[in-house]
Amino acid sequence: MKDTIYQSNDAQQGKVTPFEFNEEVVRVFDDMISRSVPGYRASIELAMVLAAEICQPNDHIYDLGCSLGAATFALLNQKALPQLHITGIDKSIPMLHGFQKIMQSQGHKPTTDSLPLHYESINHQQHVLDLEEADLVTMAFKPSKLVLLNYVLQFIKVEQRAALLTDIHKALQPGGVLLLSEKIICENQEHHAFIDKLHLRFKSLQGYSELEIAGKRSAIENVLIPETYEAHEKRLKEAGFSQVIPVLTHLNFMTILAVK
Numbered sequence: 001m002k003d004t005i006y007q008s009n010d011a012q013q014g015k016v017t018p019f020e021f022n023e024e025v026v027r028v029f030d031d032m033i034s035r036s037v038p039g040y041r042a043s044i045e046l047a048m049v050l051a052a053e054i055c056q057p058n059d060h061i062y063d064l065g066c067s068l069g070a071a072t073f074a075l076l077n078q079k080a081l082p083q084l085h086i087t088g089i090d091k092s093i094p095m096l097h098g099f100q101k102i103m104q105s106q107g108h109k110p111t112t113d114s115l116p117l118h119y120e121s122i123n124h125q126q127h128v129l130d131l132e133e134a135d136l137v138t139m140a141f142k143p144s145k146l147v148l149l150n151y152v153l154q155f156i157k158v159e160q161r162a163a164l165l166t167d168i169h170k171a172l173q174p175g176g177v178l179l180l181s182e183k184i185i186c187e188n189q190e191h192h193a194f195i196d197k198l199h200l201r202f203k204s205l206q207g208y209s210e211l212e213i214a215g216k217r218s219a220i221e222n223v224l225i226p227e228t229y230e231a232h233e234k235r236l237k238e239a240g241f242s243q244v245i246p247v248l249t250h251l252n253f254m255t256i257l258a259v260k
């Protein structure tokens with residue numbers, strides 16, 4: 001469904017409420033993220049490539065802040081991957097219900113009636129999927145080979161980010177990888193201003209009006225806090241990651257691999 005959230009009268013009168021992952025957003029989320037985040041599809045492809053490269057049968061993968069499961073579905077539908085156990089975590093119930101609906105529309109039935117949902121024998125590889133409601137900041141992590149944190153850290157309070165990355169590092173098995181995608185800012189103010197302008201142009205070419213762009217921008221301010229690549233690199237190294245590799249940059253969005 002097309003994202004028209006910031007075409008409303010409220011947005012026109014400059015009355016926007018802070019952005020939330022609520023039912024209204026869930027309805028248009030696919031359209032919103034693909035028209036707002038340059039490189040979004042490529043980041044999902046990277047999750048697939050990485051899983052194909054490092055995962056063995058029965059490995060566990062986290063899709064943290066899974067939303068409607070774009071990354072999880074890419075893995076579930078990739079025939080070349082071995083049998084996997086994926087756990088999707090989100091703290092937005094509307095998102096998890098949206099994910100559940102998509103599973104249902106593909107003919108998958110959970111073995112449980114309510115959250116946490118457990119699915120078995122998905123597709124011919126017989127993947128296992130758990131969908132759980134949790135706050136990443138307080139949850140306990142299971143051992144994992146791959147952790148996907150795709151455009152999520154930016155919504156977590158800056159002072160809570162180091163502890164979360166340390167927890168993820170601890171949960172990763174030897175050779176395990178964190179795939180981190182984020183909106184970023186540039187240290188150089190001039191570069192930042194130019195890239196920011198290009199991002200606005202990207203959105204307008206995706207069909208968003210100036211009013212919609214301004215409405216979304218004001219709603220997301222103070223909710224999504226981007227940092228520089230340098231700040232991410234430093235924090236990942238301090239969390240214990242031995243290699244931090246930027247693998248994708250498209251305007252002000254980046255995907256980074258952090259290897260245990």
Ligand SMILES: C[S@@+](CC[C@H](N)C(=O)[O-])C[C@H]1O[C@@H](n2cnc3c(N)ncnc32)[C@H](O)[C@@H]1O
Nearest residue numbers: 021065066067070090091092135136150151155
């Ligand atoms: C931009 S979306 C992520 C997109 C998704 N990873 C993808 O690739 O399509 C951010 C998601 O993170 C979730 N989220 C934000 N903070 C969270 C937290 N502290 N714990 C769990 N989920 C969180 C939101 O509810 C939302 O669904």
